Amino acid sequence: MKAPARAGALSAGVRAARLLAASIRDLGLRATLERLPLLLLSPLTMRRLKRRKLRESLRDGFDVAHGTDTAAVLVGRELGPSVTRGGHLVIHYETTSAAAIRMPLDGLAIDFSQYAFVDLGCGKGKPLMVAATYPFRRLIGVDISPACIRVARRNIARHGPEKIDPARVELLTLDAEDFQFPGDPLVIYLFNPFPGKVLDEVVANLERSLKEQPREAVIVYVNPHALAAITRSGLFERTPTIADRMPMAAAGTPPYELAAVFVTRPGAAGTSAPSELR
Ligand SMILES: C[S@@+](CC[C@H](N)C(=O)[O-])C[C@H]1O[C@@H](n2cnc3c(N)ncnc32)[C@H](O)[C@@H]1O
Incomplete structure (x- = not known):
């Protein structure tokens, strides 16, 4: 050789x-x-799987309607790091339908203008672009993959016909374990981005931040593979979503697009539940 x-x-x-x-x-x-x-998997099988996922993700018409590139899956070297500095797996990039992002957000009776929307493992930015249609005070996307952040930045700049004000959006190439939560009330969005051990660290950071500066927080966890990381926290309680209350509303939604939603428990660490959800 x-x-x-x-x-x-x-x-x-x-x-x-x-x-x-x-x-x-x-x-x-x-x-x-x-x-x-x-x-x-052989490269051929991987290509077939990626093509199938691409077809699924294109089905909602989001990329065609907005001139963006969110549907194609990224794996392995395409993402960049395959293991974090702490030795944890980096889950591949894929996204959901825009409807799956909207459904849990539409169920939140909060004053959006008080909240920051934070997508941990934001990928190519589809949830950020959907969240931009709500009056969130600011939008923050964090991803360990430089390739994803590059595409997310381009998507947000190209998004049309409604323009997204780039001053509302902050994109960070960062391991979510190292992310410092801002001092605003928070809606934290997760689409199965990391293994449970990484989510444990993220939740511990969030608990510290909420104890230091009590405020309301909502966690929207889509395809929640590591629920225990949140349910064992004394600070959060699960709240029913539209899909929980009206199963017909979620008819046709694939199970991996359903969300579990958590809100700060009233009184826990001086925090209160988002007022209108109480
Ligand atoms: C399933 S994708 C979700 C993308 C996006 N939230 C969406 O719904 O379109 C998971 C993303 O998490 C990112 N990720 C994986 N481990 C991470 C970590 N430790 N810190 C930050 N991002 C991470 C991956 O690069 C990937 O883009």
Whole structure:
């Protein structure tokens, strides 16, 4: 083997070993063994899966209507880091329909103009662009992938025909574990962005921030794979969504697009539930 080829094979081997170690750490040995066939997929099978997901994500017409690029999945090297500095898995990029983003937001009886919308693991920015149609005071997107943040920035600049004021939006290339929550009341949006151990850290940071500066917070967790990270926090309680109250409203929504919504528990750490949700 020639030297550059050997170096390339070595770095691919190191990357695969780090990924395997992160998977065992985050998901356990059994789940990692079950996922192995997925990790070892041939490029052809991966291309087929990506094409199927692309067709699904294009179905709501969002990209065509707004001149954006949110539908295509990004995996592995396309994202950048596959493992965080703390050794956790970086979940691939995919998005949901705009309706799945709107449904939990439409159920919030809050004064949006008081709240910051924060998408942790914001990907290419679709939830930020949908949230821009509500009168949120500011919009913040955080993603560990520089490639995602680049596309999100371009999407927000191109979004039409309604323009999004770039001064309302802040995009940060950052591990969500390192994110410092701003001092505003918060709507935190999560579309299954990280394994439970990362979400544990994020929730611990959020609890610290809410204890230091009591304020209202809502967590919208779509496709909630690591619910325990939130349910074991004494600061939050689950509140029914439109989909919970009126299952007919959610008819046709794929299960992975349904959200669990949490609000600050009245009195917990000096916080109150968003007033009109009480
Ligand atoms: C399933 S996608 C969700 C994208 C976006 N929220 C949406 O609904 O369109 C998950 C995103 O989380 C990002 N991510 C994964 N681990 C992260 C971490 N530790 N910190 C910040 N972003 C992360 C990935 O790069 C990916 O873009």
